[in-house]
Amino acid sequence: MALFICAVLPCFLCVFLWCLCVSEIQCHDWGVWSKGSVRVYDGEVAYLYCPLFSHPTLYSYSQTQNSSLSLLWYRHPHTHELEQPINLKLHTLHKDREYLWIQPASAQDAGLYICMLRNISSCVKIGVELEVIQKDGECDRRAQPHLNLTIPFQSDQTLTCPNLNTLTLPNSTHSVSWYHFISHILGEFFSELESFHIFGLISRFTHSSFFTVVPDVGSKVPIVLNPASDQIYTVTLGEPTLSCRVLLPHLYEEKQYIWWTVDNKTLEQLADPRFSSPEAKLVSNDYGDERKERVLYVMDFSADDLQREFNCSARNSRGINTSRAVLKTEPYVPTLELGCGLGVTLALMLMMFVIYHVFWLELLLLYRSWFGSDERYTDDKQYDVYISYARNSEEEEFVLSTLRRVLETEFGYSVCIFDRDSLPGGTITDDTLRFVGQSRRLVVVVSPCSAVRGTQALLELQAGLTSMLHGGSLRVVLIQFKPVQRKSWVKELRRARLALTLVRWQGEKSAPLSSRFWKHQAYLDQESLTTLKDSV
Template sequence: MTLIIFFVMLITESATEKLCPLRASIDVLEGEYFFLCYLGSRQEHFQEEACTITWYKESAGKQQLIKETHRIVSQKNFLEFWPAELSDSGNYSVIHSNGKQNFTVQKWTLNVLEINKSSCFNENHLTTEIKSAGTGHSLKCNDLSVYENDSVTWYKDCKNYEHATERELNFRTLTVQNSGIYTCKILISHEGKIYHSTNTIKLVVEEDASEAVTLEIVGHHEEIETEIGKEEILNCTGFLGYYMQEDASLYWLINQTFPEPCTGIPENEPSICEEELKKLQLGNKFYITRLLRIKKIREKDLHHNFTCMLQADESTQIRIVKLKTGKTQDLPVHIFTTGMVLALLFPFVAVAVVFVFVIFRVDFVLFYRYVCRRDDTAGDGKEYDAFVSYLKDCVSPIDEEREFALKILPMILEENFGYKLCIFERDIFPGGAFVDDIHSFIDKSRRLIIILSQNYVSDRAIYELESGLHKALVERKTKIILIEYMPISDYNFLPESLSLLPSRRVVKWKKEKSLPVNSRFWKNLRYLMPAKPIKIKTKGHYNNLDLGSEAARPWIEGCDFNAII
């Protein structure tokens, strides 16, 4: 009878051992069923009634007894989570008591990871297996449940895989096409609810993986040139092969002495400290790396051996780094020559830039206004952009001047550039008080455009000019733009105060040369006009109009100066 019990216990222990692998650190996804299990000895199985098992979780540096809830259940050798939550992360231990003494027989570190809502797996919750093409292989979905009759489903790259429902996925002959990320999902029924647990394996099938991979440190022994007082960061990286070996270790030694770990707080940082170990994956290759941070190089550091050691699979690789002071080198000849040439050229380049800006100042300003949609007219209360003053005598021997004022000027500024002009004959109804009208409309305008010529002699024209000069020079309300329609050699017929205006506010009309929309005349005039966002129309050229034509007749008919005033 005793022999039968022994065999039963042996079989039970063997089954439990399959479910309870020795693993110090465990990763599990939140929201999934999970269990911790303790593998007892044969003696404990025979003394089952005399011994007790208690589960603890470390909290604030102290072990606290785990109290069972509807979610966390303890069943002798098993501690089950229905399901695991992020708050379950921590250090666990199981204590065995025989009534006289307590023994801590096993410890775990449990890491509960957040689920990836955009994928069926978490990148941090998978294992990688590298296999050669042409060989057989099995992917195992073990350690997920203590129950044997659970439903199992396999997925490849998050898609259902060939209706596989067993805990092992067998490949008779591997091919490169079998490479992928495989996830097995087990469904478990508990107290009327369905829970699940997953395991993800990244399978890499290589065409030729017959050559054995040797673990090695990247780089060779070296001497690094440095300076006293300078900060240096030494990097050591170890190549692990085509899968992450959890037992691999990488660390620094300073003359066979371990450095202190870095704290992450600059003011409390030791002069030489070692950063935490980091794991890297580049393609299908795995590396581990660790930094040694030297805050300030001292004289004695130049005599140290900084040794990086890689240990894995009972093999050790080392890399020694030494520091030395470098020689102060003179500035290379080509760099010195380049600097001298640039220093000599800089004044000429600066002068050229200023010269170009001065020459094309108007073009730069107009481009800036157009790009930035600048608007100087918003909210100023003005109705017109400019009041146009010109020779009003209808019996003028120079018809072109009237054509320019009544036709060409408004056609370009209003139709092409969106400005609104106030022209006395066109926009002011006869019958009003002349003086009041002049003052009123000049006040409503942002600019006063005066077309100067030898014929600018009428009393009303002179009054408009004097009114505008008074507002520009005394009241400083309106800016004046002078258009010299014909060359003027003698300005004695004009008020003396006109000489106080800046010369840059005079724009000269050059007949055919000034007709194109993009001519210098129109650019200078737009430069002096207020900035406003406009949509430029590109009518290339305006020929002189025949004032006797039907198009020009409405501008001239009935033009009786005495009748207007």
Template sequence: MGLLWCVMSLYFYGILQSHASERCDDWGLDTMRQIQVYEDEPARIKCPLFEHFLKYNYSTAHSAGLTLIWYWTRQDRDLEEPINFRLPENRISKEKDVLWFRPTLLNDTGNYTCMLRNTTYCSKVAFPLEVVQKDNCFNSPMKLPVHKLYLEYGVQKISCPNIDGFFPSNIKPNITWYMGCRKIHNFNNVLPEGMNLSFIIAMVSNNGDYTCVVTYPENGRTFTLTRTQTVKVVGSPNDAMPPHIYSPDDHVVYEKEPGEELLIPCKVYFSYLKDSRNEIWWTIDGKKPEDTTIDVSVNESVILKVTEDETRTQLLSIKKVTAEDLKRNYVCHARNAKGEVDRAANVKQKAPRYTVELACGFGATVLLVVILIVIYHVYWLEMVLFYRAHFGTDETILGE
């Protein structure tokens, strides 16, 4: 058996070398199509050539005399080798344009190539396959798909993904749903319905990882498929609205003196909108800051809520503002799929303050009052006599 496999490998290598000079469309390694599968579970992988790179399907290519060949490169190896389709119980097999693993093993990890060729032409593409392990609570390095549900938006469902083609329609598999490590049974607002999981009223508390475990028979053997996805509850479309500007505010005035630093926040609230692009920007006299000659900087920050509503802030900063800068028009703009809004900041130059002059005048007045009070308390008798002597009535005349 080992000798036969060695001969097949040499034959395969000879085929590759003999056609090295023929025209071959090599699409390289498609890293965007990295496939992850669980260890000890079935996996079916379609050749990407017919999905993304060629205009015809497998049947058309086969009818035209083209042959589909599979080979792979083991993890941490550079040598391409044919896939062994003679393993016990046909653990790895090919059916048309699909490569089957029943089941996968950890050492199946590597780069797989499917090549469509005849004597004069070939086209091939490679893709990475990673076999990962999971624990009893379905935790693993697997990149999980995210399914978004709307907050309090009526009955919504998720489905057990990527199970088509594993068993015929007349087979009724056993399906069990889990939230995290807990089997879903008698949950308040979550109801398993076969391949679907219904959320009666989605709440933020429903956020989490949901797993469907599908068990089915095939040729006297029992296989298990595990599919985990993340549920994320987001804002309802009923609550969607155009952006709302918190700042600048009509009641806030930014008064500065030339030479001071001017800071104006453009703070905007965006409700969640599916596939909406949230934008926020400043204009100065109708131009974007980078298109002006002003020494200005703009820094943006984002605060994301649990339901993916967000508050964006762009802080406009001029380190040393000039009198001319204080006369300009600063406008905060925001836009999403529901509309566009803007608001101007109220910027003014501080009125001149005569602080020293007023302080000196007030101090002199207080000092004068104090001096007069002291003089009155010390010389009040002399002042009375002086008054009577010069301005008082002559009492001797009144006596006559």
């Protein structure tokens, strides 16, 4: 857009527009200052302090006045997307140095107030939250505390109204009213300034002071609770941590100290980067008596460090107390190695179980191909397979063109088919029994037509079952060519179905030699009845 304007305007106007674009700066946002949030009662005066002046090393108001920086105030009422400039022409808003006064504050004044310091080259801003609440009685304790005090028993203490110097102006008049709320030994005092003249108006403030009354008895010497005199730290080589817990009795406005020493040297004197100890953390506070914990971190802890002396000390004006940490190494248990070994073992067992469950048939056939023996040299049988089937065109087509071809061509079996291998003039019953007796396996093709009484297929099935049950070496394999309703099964077929596994022909899905139909066929052809029942 600027380039388009430059194309049609004189050169000096282009330069002016270009300077305006370059002079546009980004304002550094410090976010919202949580410590500076203000909560006031409805109808009283609220004064907001610009947090940018909380760090005099960065900004001070006197330096700002002498520099080109300008202090601006904005407000974000949470009902608009953009912050709005403060209108200082309103009689309720006043700006005094780094403070913004709202006199009096109402619920509509609540929101986020943003103070900004900027000039032509820099800009920085930060927000302060203002909350306006309704006052519930004279001792409403919801206002934020302006002062926290700890007062010992049987001691004199003078309370002053917090921030009185900030709120009062030269040659102004004011009066202070005090209110007190007490619960057990925890007390809260409220100070209320009224008839206070500021900016020509009468203002009212309410500030609160919280105080705790604590006992002032005993020796007040710090007590090292941990490590105790008979306590032993069990550590592991690597990066152990030593904890020191101390009871610090209350002493009014007095700082107390906790520190670790190694070989009677403080960590500063030791100057060893392996040792570090952050500041003590407060664990509990019981009416001024504090329990604090300070931790000692040791990096690359070795067996030589067991011979060093580790002491925890605590001190105040009443005395000093020191306790030594006695260390011993924890017996090494190869938990990681054992866990990893157990995990790998379980994973291998699970993997082997899954592999066997999915590929058990392939594994058995592979084993037999390596370690099996040729049964043709161990018996006097003439045929490897005798095929029994119903004499109809569809089933006969399956037996002759598919089943016989694969068994003879691919498996290398010698196959006996009664209609092909029997000689004319013989007796069907005698020839059937003779052929079945000379075969090592009987493959029965099960279909609705094969289980009809009086058929040769049923005779062949009866001969095979009789030979098998009387201790013969004949193995019977059932192939379901077409589904047969259970209620139409003859007694011999029911008995065979209970003892033997039924391999189902599934048409085109079973036709490839790699299908599980032919793998089951190869497995069942080589399996005895007992093993077959247990495996499948």
